[in-house]
Amino acid sequence: MKSVAIIGTGIMGSGMAVNFLKQGHRVFVWNRTKxxxxxxxxxxASAVSSPKEAAVxxxxxxxxxxxxxSSQSVWLGSRGILAGAGYKKYLIASGTFSANWIDKLAKICQQKKLTFFDMPMTGGRIGAxxxxxxxxxxxxxQKLKTIYKDLSSIAKKIAYFGKGGSGIRFKLVLNMIQSVHIVALGEALKLGKKSGLNLKTxxxxxxxxxxxxxxxxxxxxYQTEPKPINFSIKWITKDLNYAKQLAKNLPLPLLAQVYKKYLKALKKKHGQKDWTAINKI
Ligand SMILES: NC(=O)c1ccc[n+]([C@@H]2O[C@H](COP(=O)([O-])OP(=O)(O)OC[C@H]3O[C@@H](n4cnc5c(N)ncnc54)[C@H](OP(=O)(O)O)[C@@H]3O)[C@@H](O)[C@H]2O)c1
Structure with a gap:
């Protein structure tokens, strides 16, 4: 069972530290706010004086x-993770950072022959x-497999996406679709309310x-186009138009955008295709 260090003990970091402790790992912690x-x-858990000491x-x-x-401040500099890390260590970026920064960090680690993973998380506070x-x-x-057992102390699933930088790219994609769903639900609820429906129902x-x-x-x-189709672009465009009519002057920008996309597909003679084919047109 490997020892772990958690740099950043906010909502997610604290949850991770607690679960590593519960499973019997030695846990080192560092946080800006002591x-x-x-x-x-x-x-x-044992407190360390710097991210460098944590990596040692x-x-x-x-x-x-x-x-x-924050990530740059804990990896770089004379007190940073990289200053204390050796080739036997597993260095992991688990916050949600830009792909640009993760690519830079992965490159530095590669040049220093350090083992690095981008490993953003999903599951929120409860999951942590x-x-x-x-x-x-x-x-x-290959290296990931050697810490599977340790990672199982904090995770129910380990999803592998490919070379360094792939995990964070997926996380950004995931957050995009989740936020579109969230906004879409908001629009649907507004329309439901305006139509006189019971919002809870x-x-x-x-x-x-x-x-x-x-x-x-x-x-x-998307993977296998249904044949025969389940629902046509023609009819979903009609329905979105009806929804727009219902909304009248209620501003629902997502609905407007999605309708525009389907209408364009319809005008380009894709009306008989399945509504899910919109993502391939
Ligand atoms: N919460 C979620 O549902 C969730 C889910 C998946 C991924 N994430 C990602 O996980 C990361 C942490 O999220 P969280 O929800 O745990 O946030 P949080 O509770 O706000 O914790 C943020 C952590 O970052 C530290 N920090 C902030 N600015 C810093 C700086 N300039 N230098 C050093 N440390 C700094 C904070 O230290 P202080 O205590 O000193 O402020 C704290 O330890 C984020 O990248 C977030 O996007 C969150």
């Missing part, structure tokens, strides 16, 4: 800070607190059938 370390120290002492080091700026996150990994798959039903399965359906039919 007071946040207290509960973890009381559970058995622990076998696996996680950066769970906020953004590119319950040790049930999904880790989205870029880096060497609309929300409850959308979250199970059929709204909750939209991503599944769109992905299945």
């Amino acid at each position: 007071s946040k370390l207290k509960p973890l120290i009381s559970l058995g 002492k622990a076998e696996i080091v996680f950066d769970v800070t906020a953004n590119d700026r 607190e319950t040790g049930a996150m999904i880790l989205l990994v870029g880096g060497s798959q 609309v929300g409850d039903y959308l979250s199970v059938q059929p709204g909750g399965v939209v991503t599944n359906l769109a992905w299945r039919d």
